[in-house]
Amino acid sequence: MIHDIVHRYPHFLEVVYDFTVWFVSLFRRWLKPGGVTERFFVWFERITKGPMFHCQMCGQCVLHSTGMACPMTCPKNLRNGPCGGVRSNGHCEVLPEMKCVWVQAWEGARRMPTYGYELLMITPPHNWRLANSSSWLNMMTGRDQEHPRGWVTNHDDALALKPYFYATVEEGKS
Amino acid sequence: MSSQIKYRTESRLERVLRNGRFAVTAELNPPDSANPDDVYRAAIVLSQVCDGINAVDASGANVHMSSVAICALLTRAGYEPVYQVAARDRNRIAIQGDLLGAAAMGVRNVLFITGDDVANGDQPQAKRVFDMDSIQLLRMARIMRDEGVFLSGRKITTPPRLFLGAAANPFAPPYEWRPLRLAKKIAAGAEFIQTQYCFDTPRFSAYMQRVRDLGLHEKVFILVGVGPLRSARTAEFMRNKVPGVVIPDAIVDRLKKTPKKRQKAEGKKIAIEIIQQVKEIEGVAGVHVMAYRQEELVAEIIEEAGLLPRPYRKGVIPAAIPTHSRQERIV
Numbered sequence: 001m002i003h004d005i006v007h008r009y010p011h012f013l014e015v016v017y018d019f020t021v022w023f024v025s026l027f028r029r030w031l032k033p034g035g036v037t038e039r040f041f042v043w044f045e046r047i048t049k050g051p052m053f054h055c056q057m058c059g060q061c062v063l064h065s066t067g068m069a070c071p072m073t074c075p076k077n078l079r080n081g082p083c084g085g086v087r088s089n090g091h092c093e094v095l096p097e098m099k100c101v102w103v104q105a106w107e108g109a110r111r112m113p114t115y116g117y118e119l120l121m122i123t124p125p126h127n128w129r130l131a132n133s134s135s136w137l138n139m140m141t142g143r144d145q146e147h148p149r150g151w152v153t154n155h156d157d158a159l160a161l162k163p164y165f166y167a168t169v170e171e172g173k174s
Numbered sequence: 175m176s177s178q179i180k181y182r183t184e185s186r187l188e189r190v191l192r193n194g195r196f197a198v199t200a201e202l203n204p205p206d207s208a209n210p211d212d213v214y215r216a217a218i219v220l221s222q223v224c225d226g227i228n229a230v231d232a233s234g235a236n237v238h239m240s241s242v243a244i245c246a247l248l249t250r251a252g253y254e255p256v257y258q259v260a261a262r263d264r265n266r267i268a269i270q271g272d273l274l275g276a277a278a279m280g281v282r283n284v285l286f287i288t289g290d291d292v293a294n295g296d297q298p299q300a301k302r303v304f305d306m307d308s309i310q311l312l313r314m315a316r317i318m319r320d321e322g323v324f325l326s327g328r329k330i331t332t333p334p335r336l337f338l339g340a341a342a343n344p345f346a347p348p349y350e351w352r353p354l355r356l357a358k359k360i361a362a363g364a365e366f367i368q369t370q371y372c373f374d375t376p377r378f379s380a381y382m383q384r385v386r387d388l389g390l391h392e393k394v395f396i397l398v399g400v401g402p403l404r405s406a407r408t409a410e411f412m413r414n415k416v417p418g419v420v421i422p423d424a425i426v427d428r429l430k431k432t433p434k435k436r437q438k439a440e441g442k443k444i445a446i447e448i449i450q451q452v453k454e455i456e457g458v459a460g461v462h463v464m465a466y467r468q469e470e471l472v473a474e475i476i477e478e479a480g481l482l483p484r485p486y487r488k489g490v491i492p493a494a495i496p497t498h499s500r501q502e503r504i505v
Contacts, residue, residue: 075291075293075302076261076262076288076291076302076304076307077302077304077307078288078304078307079307079310080309080310080358081309081351081358082346082348082351082355083288083418084287084288084342084343084346084370084417084418085288085290085291085417085418086346086347087347087417088346088347088420090347090348093290093291093294093417093418094291094294100347102348102351103348106348106350106351107348120354120357120358122309122310122313122358122361122362123310124310125266125306125310125314125325126305126306128305148325148326149325149326149327150317150321150323150324150325150326150327150328151313151317151325152313152321154361157361158358158361161354164354165354168350172350
């Protein structure tokens with residue numbers, strides 16, 4: 001219910017995301033992983049992001065890079081886009097009654113002027129140790145940016161495609 | 175001229191592609207058996223007609239002989255396998271180890287795919303792994319080869335020199351995203367692409383137009399998936415049951431109108447026509463022929479499509495001796 005309503009307004013969610021980052025950063029000094037604070041945050045994320053995004057508490061939130069569709073709700077846990085099994089009606093290969101998470105991500109990203117193009121960037125492998133922890137805390141402490149030591153981050157190709165991405169959005173409108 | 179071409183691996187497939195020759199790869203159907211001869215019997219038919227043999231990784235999430243083992247058998251006899259790795263069954267620790275092992279056994283090509291879901295296979299009760307997705311795996315293999323380190327940063331003494339491939343499905347939504355997703359795969363490390371079955375050539379042409387607009391056809395070699403439909407019933411089954419396969423009504427109707435006895439021949443004819451159509455599209459570097467348990471048919475299609483003889487075969491035609499049978503006799 002709430003999930004379907006909020007996804008009609010991806011740009012609004014983008015603004016909410018920015019606000020959340022700002023708001024949580026105010027308390028940066030008191031935010032320490034573990035203990036009561038973390039438990040409160042986990043609970044709070046569960047009751048807010050749960051109904052809104054069907055959040056799976058992966059602890060490494062990338063919603064703003066995936067058109068505000070939670071990639072962990074994809075049965076294959078893909079974090080970089082759709083598999084080749086998407087049905088012609090845009091539904092999931094595994095759960096035929098569910099709309100493909102990535103079809104929703106694509107529609108959302110195209111209506112997100114700030115972060116939409118981040119869909120083109122390569123999302124690093126998920127850190128499964130962060131499962132069931134608070135992604136907001138992990139964001140503040142930088143834990144969610146701790147990628148495997150050998151991993152190479154390079155977004156040049158994605159950034160080069162940014163104008164093309166938004167041009168196709170304009171094309172779609174006209 | 176050819177001395178100026180820079181090869182990244184010892185792959186014959188890479189050699190064919192970088193020299194601008196139209197490449198052909200084919201899929202080997204993995205046996206439900208522990209007999210190596212079952213692999214060799216299929217491989218000997220394919221080896222004469224293609225530049226690389228794909229060893230599929232539990233296609234459709236059904237158990238068969240593992241792809242790494244098939245590759246080991248194939249390299250032993252001098253064939254050129256394409257090692258398929260599905261994200262579905264193994265985590266990053268297993269896959270990195272297998273990449274080293276495969277390269278050690280002489281495998282030169284690897285293809286990373288997401289993999290059909292467990293739910294569609296013969297053992298839907300199994301646990302899904304999906305530790306990393308296909309794009310992350312590509313990047314990981316690229317790091318292992320070019321940086322010479324594992325994902326952990328630990329050094330690899332001899333890095334695996336693998337020609338890196340990925341799959342693409344231009345026929346599944348969201349259609350507008352597909353060319354951009356290809357760009358992402360290239361950024362992650364893909365050097366060649368094998369597509370899903372192509373039956374809808376107009377849609378594929380439109381996809382390739384976008385690919386050319388983005389200049390991607392110059393950064394990656396695209397091999398188009400082609401295969402024969404055995405009958406009208408098979409066509410119906412494939413489009414309803416096999417995820418990601420799109421067959422236009424026109425093709426199904428054409429098979430339906432053909433008398434039952436001649437449907438197999440008609441299916442082959444359609445496959446050859448599609449090869450000839452996609453061959454003319456700018457940016458297409460080859461075809462990938464797939465046919466479930468019909469290796470002879472694959473050979474006929476490649477021959478009749480005028481794609482023989484295959485280049486760069488001097489001294490590489492395998493002896494194809496099923497060594498195991500001999501050993502059994504000795505024992």
